Amino acid sequence: MATPKINFTPGPSQLYFTVEDHAKVAFREGIPSLSHRSKKFESIYKDASDGLRELLGIPSNFHVLFTGSATEVWERIIQNLVERKSVHLVNGSFSKKFYEIALQLGRAATSIEVTPGLGFSDQLQVSDDTELIAVTQNETSTGVSTPLQVLSELRKKHPNSLIAVDAVSSLPYPDFDYNGVDTVFFSVQKGFGLPAGLGVWLVNERCVEKANALLAKNISIGSYHNLPSLIQHEAKYQTPETPNVLGIYLLAKVVEDMLRVGVHKIRKDTEYKAALLYNELNAHATIRPFVSDKALQSRTVIVAATGNATKALTDRLLENGIQPGDGYGPAKATQLRFANFPTHGKEQYELLCDIIKAF
Amino acid sequence: MATPKINFTPGPSQLYFTVEDHAKVAFREGIPSLSHRSKKFESIYKDASDGLRELLGIPSNFHVLFTGSATEVWERIIQNLVERKSVHLVNGSFSKKFYEIALQLGRAATSIEVTPGLGFSDQLQVSDDTELIAVTQNETSTGVSTPLQVLSELRKKHPNSLIAVDAVSSLPYPDFDYNGVDTVFFSVQKGFGLPAGLGVWLVNERCVEKANALLAKNISIGSYHNLPSLIQHEAKYQTPETPNVLGIYLLAKVVEDMLRVGVHKIRKDTEYKAALLYNELNAHATIRPFVSDKALQSRTVIVAATGNATKALTDRLLENGIQPGDGYGPAKATQLRFANFPTHGKEQYELLCDIIKAF
Numbered sequence: 001m002a003t004p005k006i007n008f009t010p011g012p013s014q015l016y017f018t019v020e021d022h023a024k025v026a027f028r029e030g031i032p033s034l035s036h037r038s039k040k041f042e043s044i045y046k047d048a049s050d051g052l053r054e055l056l057g058i059p060s061n062f063h064v065l066f067t068g069s070a071t072e073v074w075e076r077i078i079q080n081l082v083e084r085k086s087v088h089l090v091n092g093s094f095s096k097k098f099y100e101i102a103l104q105l106g107r108a109a110t111s112i113e114v115t116p117g118l119g120f121s122d123q124l125q126v127s128d129d130t131e132l133i134a135v136t137q138n139e140t141s142t143g144v145s146t147p148l149q150v151l152s153e154l155r156k157k158h159p160n161s162l163i164a165v166d167a168v169s170s171l172p173y174p175d176f177d178y179n180g181v182d183t184v185f186f187s188v189q190k191g192f193g194l195p196a197g198l199g200v201w202l203v204n205e206r207c208v209e210k211a212n213a214l215l216a217k218n219i220s221i222g223s224y225h226n227l228p229s230l231i232q233h234e235a236k237y238q239t240p241e242t243p244n245v246l247g248i249y250l251l252a253k254v255v256e257d258m259l260r261v262g263v264h265k266i267r268k269d270t271e272y273k274a275a276l277l278y279n280e281l282n283a284h285a286t287i288r289p290f291v292s293d294k295a296l297q298s299r300t301v302i303v304a305a306t307g308n309a310t311k312a313l314t315d316r317l318l319e320n321g322i323q324p325g326d327g328y329g330p331a332k333a334t335q336l337r338f339a340n341f342p343t344h345g346k347e348q349y350e351l352l353c354d355i356i357k358a359f
Numbered sequence: 360m361a362t363p364k365i366n367f368t369p370g371p372s373q374l375y376f377t378v379e380d381h382a383k384v385a386f387r388e389g390i391p392s393l394s395h396r397s398k399k400f401e402s403i404y405k406d407a408s409d410g411l412r413e414l415l416g417i418p419s420n421f422h423v424l425f426t427g428s429a430t431e432v433w434e435r436i437i438q439n440l441v442e443r444k445s446v447h448l449v450n451g452s453f454s455k456k457f458y459e460i461a462l463q464l465g466r467a468a469t470s471i472e473v474t475p476g477l478g479f480s481d482q483l484q485v486s487d488d489t490e491l492i493a494v495t496q497n498e499t500s501t502g503v504s505t506p507l508q509v510l511s512e513l514r515k516k517h518p519n520s521l522i523a524v525d526a527v528s529s530l531p532y533p534d535f536d537y538n539g540v541d542t543v544f545f546s547v548q549k550g551f552g553l554p555a556g557l558g559v560w561l562v563n564e565r566c567v568e569k570a571n572a573l574l575a576k577n578i579s580i581g582s583y584h585n586l587p588s589l590i591q592h593e594a595k596y597q598t599p600e601t602p603n604v605l606g607i608y609l610l611a612k613v614v615e616d617m618l619r620v621g622v623h624k625i626r627k628d629t630e631y632k633a634a635l636l637y638n639e640l641n642a643h644a645t646i647r648p649f650v651s652d653k654a655l656q657s658r659t660v661i662v663a664a665t666g667n668a669t670k671a672l673t674d675r676l677l678e679n680g681i682q683p684g685d686g687y688g689p690a691k692a693t694q695l696r697f698a699n700f701p702t703h704g705k706e707q708y709e710l711l712c713d714i715i716k717a718f
Contacts, residue, residue, distance in 0.1 A: 007389070014392055015392050023386065033374050035371060036371070068426070068431065072427065072583075075581065075583060078582075101582040101583065104579075105579055105581075105582055189392070189601060196603060196604050197602060198556070223437075224434060240430065242430070242546060242548060242556075243428070245554065245555050245556070247603075
């Protein structure tokens, strides 16, 4: 069997189609051995930061920070933004891990849990002393998305709580109202189609104030990657540690490419490809979308309930050069997941749908 | 002025000469988008781990773990291995930062400080309740090395304290007695000549026991990257988070290349090149080694006290395609640093010495 040509696993996923060329240029220009205290590194950081602001509409009161992974951001958010109480909307493995990290770090975290495959309405209530509400906007394990309306309702009802948004497997697709949230984060190996090993953490001034308030109370907020340290270095477009310089360079380049395409077109194409696949799954005799509520169906990670046909469909896809993503955890035997990221072309989605139709 | 052809900055430094080719193969084989839960990733982790064990002589009671950076390891060591008291041997900026992280994390850390350019003898004494002694075996800011004898004397005198060794800018050169230390760490962008964005953390069973003991006392040891979590994943050759997969792959490949050369030859060549440069500095009319005590002169980061001649020598080197490292921090105007890593060839060192001689 040939190596699959199209990789639909939801992360690390297929590289954005320009990455390999950018990597070649990077080696030619000495980027992998560039000093992180050099002017050239500062301009790469600035390019990535400015590009992300333009692409995603991030306002100027947000900071653009880099970590080793989105998993690291879970830890840093709890350390820096929660003294006692966070509330976590849990509807799958990744939202649950975020919640568990809060417990591990000794916080009085609570969760609002729903069965995998379900999601959250805008009727959520949390207690008034909640310092942070954690929303996994796109649950990679189940393909459930949290409608943006839920975020704005949370803000209206709980203006004093910080709202943290895990957008790991959805950005650059969702068009967030950044005035209605306080911190958003993602990792680059999903929607941005880059090699893994870099997290991007967006925080507003309310987050910085909260971290400083905890520090003033002598609460440990970590060390080199606490918010004051990250932000002090960001002011010079630097990082506290020697970062993944090549990763930041590749991010800046891919964001530039995406700006050339235009975020509006990326979003429209994402919706078009998602509609193709959901239509095919809805029309199929034995396979169906795992998420039945259309309002909650993720546009970027589409989960098919493939039941007994899982192995046979996987084999059929692999024969046609397509690598599907396994169902997550216990769903490995009964589901398949399909990433729908900017690098996945319309023709690739049409091919995928043709094979499913003929299956 | 042409882009310098030889990069002597001590980190990130010149890439190991095989890295670019390995990166090309990596892209061809889909490594940058490889799932970190795949068998292929597990075999890459195993290759890197086994290769490092063979190259450095790491015994089987040590674990080989990956982090985002060596800076992260500073934080993880304090969180996981120190309840109250660490003692730090401080003789420059990096040993000082390790110490400061312990203070930031609320430990009753103390330091034994000497003036930059000086180092430590084997007459050190720390109090018996010291849980961890932190030794920066090679101070990248000053070019002072701690003789291995100091480590073994510390072990003899303080068998109950854990000994942590920062070998960021010296490995693979030093031939540690791993039975005499408990944890050793480095980052890959120095001696291993790889793109930055990966830390390697070696820990023995005493470290694991200590972390578990802290956990049993309800002391926070962090979350996804605490020792129990890292080690539980390492048992399957996996990592808790999506790691820098490409970085781990390149490390495995470069270690394989180094094994082919042989660590004995790498160490001999390092000593030969260091002797060349120190001889040249000793013989020079106006330039001298910054570290005057021969027993403390680093073989891998050689610092020249260039005084008023700093700018003129820098220009002369750049004209000849050589990028020296600036002096660190306040020493920028009066010192130059030269990395002597495995990727730096004898001919490159001879060229460097010729230019200094003629200066």
